[in-house]
Amino acid sequence: MKSAVIVFPGSNCDRDMAEALRLVTGRAPAMVWHREDSLPDGLDLIAIPGGFSYGDYLRSGAMAAQSEVMGAVKDAAARGVAVLGVCNGFQVLTEARLLPGALMRNAGIRFVCRDVTVKVENSQSAFTARYDAGEEIVIPVAHHDGNFQADAATLDRLEGEGRVAFRYAEEVNGSARGIAGILNEGGNVLGMMPHPERAVEAAHGLTDGRRLFEGLLEMVGQPA
Amino acid sequence: MKVRVFVTLKHGVLDPQGKAIHHALEGLGFAGVNDVRAGKLIELDLADDVHDSEIEEMCRQLLANTVIENYRIEQVERAGAAA
Numbered sequence: 001m002k003s004a005v006i007v008f009p010g011s012n013c014d015r016d017m018a019e020a021l022r023l024v025t026g027r028a029p030a031m032v033w034h035r036e037d038s039l040p041d042g043l044d045l046i047a048i049p050g051g052f053s054y055g056d057y058l059r060s061g062a063m064a065a066q067s068e069v070m071g072a073v074k075d076a077a078a079r080g081v082a083v084l085g086v087c088n089g090f091q092v093l094t095e096a097r098l099l100p101g102a103l104m105r106n107a108g109i110r111f112v113c114r115d116v117t118v119k120v121e122n123s124q125s126a127f128t129a130r131y132d133a134g135e136e137i138v139i140p141v142a143h144h145d146g147n148f149q150a151d152a153a154t155l156d157r158l159e160g161e162g163r164v165a166f167r168y169a170e171e172v173n174g175s176a177r178g179i180a181g182i183l184n185e186g187g188n189v190l191g192m193m194p195h196p197e198r199a200v201e202a203a204h205g206l207t208d209g210r211r212l213f214e215g216l217l218e219m220v221g222q223p224a
Numbered sequence: 225m226k227v228r229v230f231v232t233l234k235h236g237v238l239d240p241q242g243k244a245i246h247h248a249l250e251g252l253g254f255a256g257v258n259d260v261r262a263g264k265l266i267e268l269d270l271a272d273d274v275h276d277s278e279i280e281e282m283c284r285q286l287l288a289n290t291v292i293e294n295y296r297i298e299q300v301e302r303a304g305a306a307a
Contacts, residue, residue: 059289066286095289102291105240149237149292174238 001220003029003045006073006089008064013050013086013197020197021047024213025222034067044220045082046073048089050142050195060103060145061091070096082126082216083189087143090181090191099184099191100158101150106143107174113142115206117169118180118194122162125183126219127190130211136169137208139194146193148175148182158182166192225270226300227279231288232263267300 003021007014014031022028029047030040039046054063064070070092077083077098085093093099106112115138120131131137150158155176158164166181173193181192196209233239239261246260266287270279279297288295 058286062286062289094291100291102289104237104292107238107240109240109244147238147240174240 001025001027001044001217001222002040002042003027003047004032004039004043005029005047005049006032006034006069007049008034008051008053008067008092010053010055011049011051011088013088013195016195017047017049017086017197020200020209020213021045023200024210025217032069034064034069037068037072039069039072039076043076043081045084045216046076048073048083048085048092049197050087050089053088053092056145059091059095061088061093061095064088064092065095074098077184077186077189080186080188082219084127084212084216085189085191086195086197087141087146087193090193091145093189093191098189099182100154101148101176101182103145103193104147104149105145106147106172111142111144112146112173113140115140116172116180116194118166119169121164121167122183124162125165125187125190126215127183127212128165129215129218131215138199138206139196139209140198140206141172141194143173143193146173146175148179148193150176155179161185163187165190166194225272225274225302227268227270228298228300229266229268229279229283229287230263230296230298231266231283231293232296233261234292234294237292 005014005017091103120135123131123133163183168178168180196212199206199209241262242260249257283295
């Protein structure tokens with residue numbers, strides 16, 4: 001599986017993401033700096049990592065969403081390439097309008113950094129194929145702006161179309177309807193606040209994130 | 225020309241920062257504060273030939289996230305006007 005990790009100034013989970021991809025897929029991803037206006041050929045997955053791109057200036061993800069590389073990411077997403085945005089990556093995807101809604105300051109104001117229980121709502125996407133629908137998994141979160149908000153019509157549509165991939169099984173940040181991760185209409189773009197790349201090997205203490213990457217491997221016809 | 229852009233959360237959107245400020249004001253003993261909403265003020269120094277429509281575009285594309293925020297543009301100093 002050929003993958004790339006986008007790196008912005010202020011990204012800080014880019015190497016964690018790269019290591020998770022290397023470990024699970026057996027191939028190190030290309031690291032792509034935000035000033036590039038093109039991506040390597042033949043990508044199966046583009047990962048937008050967590051962190052604090054541009055210091056969260058203006059709004060989390062707002063500046064990164066305007067960077068050169070995002071034009072190429074949008075083109076790739078439109079062609080059906082899988083795009084995974086984690087934490088700040090989710091914020092970037094909403095600001096780039098690749099996903100609906102917005103991620104606001106946590107309802108409790110505090111930065112939340114802990115392991116949370118998340119329910120897999122949709123196991124039909126490439127990202128979630130290795131989970132069972134309704135299964136509860138434990139994945140760490142670490143964010144200040146993870147409070148997902150959208151208007152009621154958008155929330156109804158997301159739920160009606162099975163585009164809520166993950167929902168918190170506990171109160172975390174005030175997100176509308178407990179939404180932790182959503183898919184785009186095509187099912188090839190996933191944004192999520194929890195960090196699957198921090199839960200892939202025994203040394204992490206948690207391994208429930210591993211199957212997300214295994215699902216992507218299956219998507220490209222490689223056994224996990 | 226100088227322009228001020230006020231970015232505020234839309235009505236009905238929960239404002240955790242405004243709420244925290246509200247609590248802090250109450251903690252300081254200020255009574256009678258009904259509600260607090262926090263927003264942003266962005267000052268732009270623009271060339272005189274920048275059109276209003278372009279300022280609108282700046283707001284829509286970057287300065288405000290229209291999913292959750294409203295914006296209001298205020299001309300502080302008009303082109304050619306004495307300071």
